[in-house]
Amino acid sequence: MITSELKIRVLYAHTDKMGVVYYGRYFEYYEAGRNEFLRRLGYPYSRIESQDIILPVIHAESNYFAPALYDDEIVLQTMLCDIPTVKIKIYYILKNSKGEKLAEGHTIHSFVNAITRKPMRPPSDFIEIVKSKMDSII
Amino acid sequence: MITSELKIRVLYAHTDKMGVVYYGRYFEYYEAGRNEFLRRLGYPYSRIESQDIILPVIHAESNYFAPALYDDEIVLQTMLCDIPTVKIKIYYILKNSKGEKLAEGHTIHSFVNAITRKPMRPPSDFIEIVKSKMDSII
């Protein structure tokens, strides 16, 4: 498993009239987590795109345990457990500043050729970096 | 099963630089679907809230099959298949204006007492309405 951590400040924009973060907003947090994960891995998403490869989401889900509250600095852990094939599965755990688990989720993405729109294998140097960083915190 | 349909115009605000609707935005579409579903059922969400009951999301997921495109008027089907208990599970199918399936998902909500924050059974008149409308398009 490779893990990275990102702190996120909860804004008014993220909350709804229940006084807590809106359930759909978590998927933006998850994007922020995987953006930072790939950057720290040394392979930012923009480098994937520069090879005419895109990573559309084909599945996304989240479980909600406790509300994320305004102005809290929440902590998002982003994790990769398996070597990607034509798909990559990324896990997320969100905790509040006291360490309580608020939500967890995962997304599955396809590696897709941006021009032909066909599924493809990930770049070999991406796989190498993933293998070299397995079992580390980045 | 009870089914309702809602048309949604895809705006610039919903799209991302891949030129298609952002994956997290579908969960706002799903909220629009269940808002309209409950209204047509004759039991709008505001009526639930007026009894100090809230319906926080405890699980949300979506599968993405094909991209939703700018300016298309997409069609969202919202469905209830089971009589709610302390939880309610709502299904969503999103199609483009040609009838092609773009995405499907579901959300699970708890009935929660807004004051004590404890899970509770749904109001009995809500269950009655659900039973009376089973197997209809609303």
Add this chain to the structure above:
Amino acid sequence: MITSELKIRVLYAHTDKMGVVYYGRYFEYYEAGRNEFLRRLGYPYSRIESQDIILPVIHAESNYFAPALYDDEIVLQTMLCDIPTVKIKIYYILKNSKGEKLAEGHTIHSFVNAITRKPMRPPSDFIEIVKSKMDSII
């Protein structure tokens, strides 16, 4: 002046913890208003784009008078007062279902060649349609 009207249902997604619509969300409402305005004018934005013309926003502003509330079906009036030159200015008035004014704003857009990124005059058939519909409700 050309005026069009659009009804918008206020969702949880639009509100914040103050219990009212988040100030930034109004600019999505305004986009929904001008999207519909151009469609009813007979010149949808996608037709502008199909000529390799884009309309980036160069100025946006809004005044907020009273809060828009959850589940209300608010009414957005979108108005064009002046014949567009290299710029187009669009006005918005948002009222609640009781007719009380909640907000008003405007946006200014440039006509820009999508390839050269240079400012340009609007298509002549667009100007003709605007002139032919002046002083009408569309």
Add this chain to the structure above:
Amino acid sequence: MITSELKIRVLYAHTDKMGVVYYGRYFEYYEAGRNEFLRRLGYPYSRIESQDIILPVIHAESNYFAPALYDDEIVLQTMLCDIPTVKIKIYYILKNSKGEKLAEGHTIHSFVNAITRKPMRPPSDFIEIVKSKMDSII
């Protein structure tokens, strides 16, 4: 003038199909800026709220000069120039990582009693802090 700076990573969620940050999203950036501004001032917004005072936006505007691009780490300057009265006016300048100005805007907020909903003067200790930090970078 009091100035603070915040770095923001541009995500897919912020962009639209034009490939740049959506015009309405800048107002979330501006909220992030003033949230951080108040925190660094030593008077976070949550401290204002804890005194049953809210700061609804009564005016917001933005000028857009150049597009903010995906994955760039943009820099948001948030500035207070005048001692607040019953209103507070906050300025924002957004630059890309090369220092080019992308946008500037401002918001005006009322100090409002959260219970009576009437306008009020800001807390005197807030004014004192503002005066003590004038002409500094926080």
